[in-house]
Amino acid sequence: MxxxxxxxxxxxxxxxxxxxxxxxxxxxxxxxxxxxxxxxxxxxxxxxxxxxxxxxxxxxxxxxxxxxxxxxxxxxxxxxxxxxxxxxxxxxxxxxxxxxxxPLPLLELADFEWQRLSLSWAEAAAVPPTVAGGLRLLAPQRLLGYRYPVHRLPGSAVAESSWLLLWRNRHDRVELMELTPAGALLLSRVAANPSHRSGELLAEVATTIGHPDPAAASAFGRQLLVRWRELGVIAGEIDGGSGHEATH
Amino acid sequence: MEHRHLQGAGLGLRRALMGALADAPTAAIDFLELAPENWLGLGGYYPRALAALGERWPLVCHGLSLSLGSPDPLDGALLDQLKGFFQRYEVPLYSEHLSYCSADGHLYDLLPLPFTEEAVHHVAGRIRQVQERLERRIAVENISAYLRPPGTLGEAEFICAVLAEADCDLLLDVNNAYVNGVNHGEDPVAFIRALPPERVVYIHVAGHYREATDLLIDTHGAAVVDPVWSLLGVAYDHCGVRPTLLERDFNLPPLPQLLAEVETIRHLQRQGGWRHAACA
Structure with missing residues (x-):
């Protein structure tokens, strides 16, 4: 043996x-x-x-x-x-x-593929409490900044910075929206400041990016907030505009 | 729910089957089995869909990663997650493999323990710890093996010693008995008949892949073969009819084909019940 x-x-x-x-x-x-x-x-x-x-x-x-x-x-x-x-x-x-x-384009591609896949099954973080007059993140989501266009030209070595919002919609499917740097800043301000009114956030972002026409920048940002709320990315109150917007 | 209330013929739950199962007649299956490690830590669609299936069928759990025979410490965090999962889905029975899948880290594959006294004491002690921490009795499964590490006991002897020392139950996988019979030139009928009938609480059948005449791989990727159906009859004769699961993990056919195999289990269970009653 x-x-x-x-x-x-x-x-x-x-x-x-x-x-x-x-x-x-x-x-x-x-x-x-x-x-x-x-x-x-x-x-x-x-x-x-x-x-x-x-x-x-x-x-x-x-x-x-x-x-x-x-x-x-x-x-x-x-x-x-x-x-x-x-x-x-x-x-x-x-x-x-x-x-x-x-190389970085492939590292970013790997990260993007993993973020997209893992968001499809990730446990939802606790939704922050509603603050009267404020905005909050709603859907499970990831805000991702890349130096290469991983979502359009996977593996491309030609640098082209992108901000990507991934979120899981009401039907549990992961969706993607490409954001401008100002849009990404606005979303991160919403996440960080659940007690701020939308008007404050928009003014703050317009100032931070040094936009030559703050009123136009705020109007554009407001449209983005409305769109995010329609998509279930955020919830809460959005100031101003024509007519009253329903809150979730 | 406890496992003595579990009966009949079940089907292994794969994510790819969830849509078809939602539309399947409830009476076609008696229970579902899933690997908890494939469902822990999931949000969104999956826990909701699983809860909906759990409203219709008992959910049996068959673990993958606990690594009962491992030289690594038991994963207490995993045990706590499992315990919560069993409570949430009212899991009537939990089984794990009588093997190890980690040694200085996970390998994600089931490796065969040597059949030695040392291994009996090691794995039985860990099974006891698991049962204490989960506050429930568990069943361990005889695995398919492609080699026999040097040892001093036969497989049935090893299993009997573990069951006695750990005071746990046995999940008898008749496909694994058949696969091992071919791979090691052993007699699967003698193997099954050497197991303690009162400890066999649950049975698995599955298909395998024939890599060579003397090497079968336990893929769960094909239909159950006739010799394995025969062994299921042998098992029922030896232990009495036990809740029995059809495992199918790869090359999934349309659900009706799987339900036909589930129906074959039920047919053998009726036959086995009559034979057992006639002998009693």
Whole structure:
């Protein structure tokens, strides 16, 4: 009979071999061709989970580079995350941390794909309480700033800054709206100031961006607030304009 | 709800099946089973849709990531999340795999424990801790394996020792018994008959992939094969009829095809019930 290795030692040896088959020897006393079965199942499983979540990144990298990245992610990391659907987020964090030296357009693409996917199932944060006369965020949403046009030309190396609003609509579908820098500033002011009236927020944004015609800027911003409220992105009261706007 | 009230034939719940299940006749299925790790931490559509399904069918949970046999510490945060999930969806039965899927971090795959006394004590101690923390009895499942790490016990002997020491129940996966029979040249009928009938509270059947004549992969991606249906009959003869689940995770056919397999389970359950009554 073969010698029986100590339990934990045998388990660490097997696991380390699966994570890094090139550098870690297979576990002792096991048929190599059957160890290879586990190696293949293990890799295909991870490859599938990450590739299904980040199809555009995988497409941009090509099969060879993609698989190398997935291998390195596993060889270098010890994953404590028990939920499969969060694993691509760990991969994206590892990429952003410089683990793979990917160019910025691809790092941003990976982030965008993950933000869009994870927003589709994210638990909704508690909606802030309504403050009379104020505005608040309503739908689960992410405000994202990128230096490359990840949403229109995935992987493009031609810089073109963009502000993207992703939100989950009333039918639980993720929608996207491209914002101007002023629009992004306005939304972030709504998030930060639930007690401010819309008129105050609009005036503050017009001042901050140094718009030559503050009244026109405020009118434009007001249209944006109305549109966001129609879409369920925000809720609350919007000052002025023609007629009374219903509040949610 | 407790598992002694669970009966009949169930279907594994995949997200891709949710639309079809919403329109399926309730009487076609007796319960659904899901992997809680695929549903924890989800918002929006998923918890609402799951709650709606839970109004129509009992939701059994079959865990993936607890890693009962692991050398890593038990994940207390995961256990607490599981406990909350079971309460929220009134889960009548929770099972996990008699294996490990992590060692210095997760591997997201089920690895076979060596069949040794050391492994019996290790995994049984952890199962006891899990049962205490969850404040419920759990069932452990015999897994499919593609290799046998060096050990000193047979699989049935190992399982019996774990069940006795941990004081837990068994989820008998008859497809895994068949797969292991082929992969290791063992006798699945003898394996099933060596298990303690009173501890078998729940049964799985599934399809597999034939990679070679001596290597079957437990994919849950094909229809159940005839030898596995025969083993389900063997299991009913040995243990009595138990609530039984059809697992199907990949290559999902239209729901009616799955319901036909669920109906085959019910047919075998009626036959098994008659045989068991005749023997009693």
């Amino acid at each position: 073969q010698p029986v290795p100590e339990l934990a030692a045998g388990q660490f040896a097997f696991a380390n071999h699966l994570r890094d088959p090139a550098r870690r020897p297979p576990p002792e006393g096991c048929a190599p061709e059957r160890v290879a079965v586990y190696g293949e199942l293990f890799f295909n499983n991870i490859d599938g989970v990450l590739g299904d979540a980040l199809p555009q990144l995988r497409g941009q990298l090509g099969a060879g580079q993609w698989q190398q990245l997935v291998r390195r992610f596993y060889a270098e990391q010890n994953h404590r995350e028990p939920l499969f659907h969060r694993l691509p987020g760990e991969f994206v964090t590892w990429l952003a941390g410089g683990g793979a030296l990917l």
